[in-house]
Amino acid sequence: MATISSLLADRVTLRVRSVDRLFLQGYVPRLQTQGQVIRFLLDRGFPIPSPTVLGKMGRAYVEAINRFVAEREIPVVRFVKGDVKEEIAREHFKRAEQEGRFGVVMVGIAQEKTSVWRGWREGGSDGHPHFEYRRQSVFPNNYYFYIRDPDWGPAFIKTVAYAPFSVWLYLNGNEWANRQAAQQGIAFTALDNGFAACENEDALAEICVSLSAADVRAFFDRWHATLPSPFTVEDRQRGYGYELAFGQLEISDTRMFDRPAAGRAWFERTLPDQLTPGRPDKVAIVFACKVQRNTPGRFHTKIFNAGVEPAIQIHYRASKVSSTSRKAGALRTETTVNDTRDFGIGRMLTDANWDALINIGHQINQRLLHHQLEACQCAPDATTLHRVVPTRPRLALRRAAHNGAARLPVLLPAHLRRTDEPLTTRTDRRAHPRLWPAPDDLRPAPPQTQRIHPAHPPHPALPAHR
Numbered sequence: 410m411a412t413i414s415s416l417l418a419d420r421v422t423l424r425v426r427s428v429d430r431l432f433l434q435g436y437v438p439r440l441q442t443q444g445q446v447i448r449f450l451l452d453r454g455f456p457i458p459s460p461t462v463l464g465k466m467g468r469a470y471v472e473a474i475n476r477f478v479a480e481r482e483i484p485v486v487r488f489v490k491g492d493v494k495e496e497i498a499r500e501h502f503k504r505a506e507q508e509g510r511f512g513v514v515m516v517g518i519a520q521e522k523t524s525v526w527r528g529w530r531e532g533g534s535d536g537h538p539h540f541e542y543r544r545q546s547v548f549p550n551n552y553y554f555y556i557r558d559p560d561w562g563p564a565f566i567k568t569v570a571y572a573p574f575s576v577w578l579y580l581n582g583n584e585w586a587n588r589q590a591a592q593q594g595i596a597f598t599a600l601d602n603g604f605a606a607c608e609n610e611d612a613l614a615e616i617c618v619s620l621s622a623a624d625v626r627a628f629f630d631r632w633h634a635t636l637p638s639p640f641t642v643e644d645r646q647r648g649y650g651y652e653l654a655f656g657q658l659e660i661s662d663t664r665m666f667d668r669p670a671a672g673r674a675w676f677e678r679t680l681p682d683q684l685t686p687g688r689p690d691k692v693a694i695v696f697a698c699k700v701q702r703n704t705p706g707r708f709h710t711k712i713f714n715a716g717v718e719p720a721i722q723i724h725y726r727a728s729k730v731s732s733t734s735r736k737a738g739a740l741r742t743e744t745t746v747n748d749t750r751d752f753g754i755g756r757m758l759t760d761a762n763w764d765a766l767i768n769i770g771h772q773i774n775q776r777l778l779h780h781q782l783e784a785c786q787c788a789p790d791a792t793t794l795h796r797v798v799p800t801r802p803r804l805a806l807r808r809a810a811h812n813g814a815a816r817l818p819v820l821l822p823a824h825l826r827r828t829d830e831p832l833t834t835r836t837d838r839r840a841h842p843r844l845w846p847a848p849d850d851l852r853p854a855p856p857q858t859q860r861i862h863p864a865h866p867p868h869p870a871l872p873a874h875r
Contacts, residue, residue, distance in 0.1 A: 414782055420671040421664045425604050426771060427617040428582030429659035429743060433758060435629065435651040437640075440573035443542040446526055452647055458540055460528030466639055467570040473637035474552055474570075478516055488519035498555045498565070505557045513636075517553035522546055525571035547571070554636055561585050561628055566636065574639045576651065578629055582620055583661075589616045600739065603663050622763040629653060653758040660770025661743040662778070669738035723777065726751040730773050732781070742778055744770040 439445050450458035478485055486497055494517060501515040524544050533539035554566045562584035567577040583603050590597055590613060597613065598606040607613045633651065640649050720733040727748040733741045746766055749756050754765050 416666070416671055416674060417664065417782075420666045420668075422667050423604065423606055423610060423663075423665040425607075425613065425617065425661075425663045426774075427586055427603075427661055427663075428620055428767065429602070429661040430657065431578075431580045431582065431625065431659075432657040433578045433580075433625070433653045434656045435576035435578060435653050437573055437575075437649055438652055439649055440526075446528075446542050446572065447540075449649065453644075457538065459538075460526075460540060460542070463526065463528070463572045466572070470570045470574075470637065470639040471550075474516070477637050481513065483513050484515050486515060486517045488517055494519070494553065498553075498563075501555060502557055502563050511557050511559050513554050514557050515553075515555040517555065519551050519553065520548045521551045522548055523551065523569050523571065523575075525549065525569070526573060554632075556632060558628065558632075560588055560624075562588055564628070566629075566632060568636075570639065576633075577656070578625075578653065580625065580628065582617075585620060585624070586613070586616050589619075600663075600665075600735070603661075603739070603741070605665055605739075622758050622760050625758060626653065654756040655746070655749050655758060655762070655766070658746045658749075658766055658770070659743055660746075660767060660774065661741055662771065662774040663742075664740045666738040666740070671738060673734065673738075728752075730777050732777060742774040744773045746770065 440449060446463075447458040450462050453462070455462050477483075484501060488494060488497075498515055498517070505511070505514040524546055526542050527545045527547070528540050528542045531539050531541040549569055549571050552568050552570075554568070556564050556566065558564055561580055563581065565579050567579075569575060581602070587597075587599060587604070590607070593612070593616070595612055595616075596608045597604055604613065629651070720731055722729050722731045728744070728746050728751050730742070730744045733743070735741060746752070746769075749762065749766060752766075752769050754769075755762050
């Protein structure tokens with residue numbers, strides 16, 4: 410019978426280690442405090458830093474978006490509660506791909522909770538009023554620009570028309586590698602968010618390794634100059650530009666089996682022994698981080714079926730690592746970093762932070778796979794255990810030991826037991842006669858003597874009432 414080690418050694422036809430999904434936030438460093446907001450309004454030439462000026466900027470930005478959409482005849486979709494944005498955008502991406510068209514394929518509008526600057530008057534004279542600014546959560550319109558890029562494929566940039574005018578950026582590293590391989594003439598078979606086969610695995614590995622933070626910044630700079638912006642050229646020259654920070658980063662290790670049945674067999678042999686990796690002591694090993702009593706987060710293992718694809722998730726603070734079975738016969742181990750500070754790394758998109766996160770993600774993936782291999786090699790199954798039991802003369806057993814031997818096959822892990830035999834005492838006694846001594850081999854139990862308690866002295870009679 411094939412083991413999970415032999416399946417990985419003999420049945421894997423392609424291994425791809427790559428960056429998967431990226432979600433980054435763009436912010437203006439010089440608009441993060443109340444004083445910076447006031448200075449920005451003064452730099453714009455307004456002697457009174459009134460919040461109405463920010464309102465005028467937001468309305469002008471919305472008008473610029475409307476002109477951009479009308480001039481290019483871009484479809485606009487207003488999302489409502491319950492809509493799956495990705496599914497709606499996929500149809501527009503598919504249509505653009507059929508037409509061979511790149512650029513903005515759709516603009517989506519959704520009201521979402523966002524932290525923005527709100528201002529109000531706080532004292533002062535009518536000639537020189539004073540204003541206070543605070544960050545508050547509101548539900549303004551968020552604008553999704555769905556972009557089909559020649560280098561990155563499907564992506565989107567989300568903006569909002571309220572100060573501090575934050576932006577959000579979504580990219581996919583597997584889509585980037587897919588297009589780079591096509592541009593270099595490397596033949597491959599695409600998988601849903603990955604690769605199913607490739608004629609030159611080494612060249613594909615070099616492409617995946619070459620993705621860097623500079624490629625992400627180049628994408629943002631190119632489209633930030635193309636899309637409407639609330640900032641003028643003069644604002645950018647004065648230093649009101651965007652910086653990118655990590656919101657979410659996924660690092661994946663995908664292994665394609667020669668047939669889907671091998672992938673299913675791998676998970677069937679692995680799942681029964683993956684109920685404890687989420688415990689703090691195991692998490693400390695998988696993530697190579699020290700876990701103490703005051704470490705925040707909930708430590709647990711989650712095993713579930715996403716449709717027909719089983720998955721294992723192990724959580725550490727805000728991050729997690731998962732092992733998923735894909736329909737096409739792929740095993741994907743993926744680390745999701747939702748907060749870079751979980752690993753002592755800064756949030757800014759820099760070359761050093763990028764390289765450190767990629768290395769940590771690959772190490773966590775490898776440690777999880779190593780833990781899975783070790784967990785499934787802890788003991789033989791019931792048949793093997795019966796075969797290796799030495800043939801000794803029958804020893805006298807007390808009844809307690811006899812009962813423990815009767816339960817031994819039941820206590821074996823689920824994947825180590827024979828699933829074709831029920832766990833009744835009679836069946837197990839016949840299948841494993843060496844574990845049950847004969848009746849004449851049992852020592853008679855010592856006679857149990859009944860303890861005799863001394864009689865209590867009679868209680869004195871209560872005096873009669875007169």
